[in-house]
Amino acid sequence: MDRLLRAAGRCALAFLLVLGVVAVLPDAVRDSVPDAVIGGAVLALAAAPAARRAAGRRRQPPRARDTV
Numbered sequence: 001m002d003r004l005l006r007a008a009g010r011c012a013l014a015f016l017l018v019l020g021v022v023a024v025l026p027d028a029v030r031d032s033v034p035d036a037v038i039g040g041a042v043l044a045l046a047a048a049p050a051a052r053r054a055a056g057r058r059r060q061p062p063r064a065r066d067t068v
Contacts, residue, residue: 007046014045 006061018041 007050010049011042011046014042017045018042 008017018038022038025033
């Protein structure tokens with residue numbers, strides 16, 4: 001449950017970040033950007049840290065067990 005709440009928080013933060021960037025853009029640029037691009041940017045910003053963490057974890061091979 002904790003992971004789900006953290007992921008939702010990251011998505012909300014990414015949404016607000018993209019919304020702030022879009023608000024700063026001039027009107028002509030803002031009108032020409034489709035909503036799907038904005039949604040894709042939110043998903044990319046939310047998923048990028050998770051992908052970076054997953055790529056940073058290296059799995060250790062299982063140790064061989066001695067059979068006696």
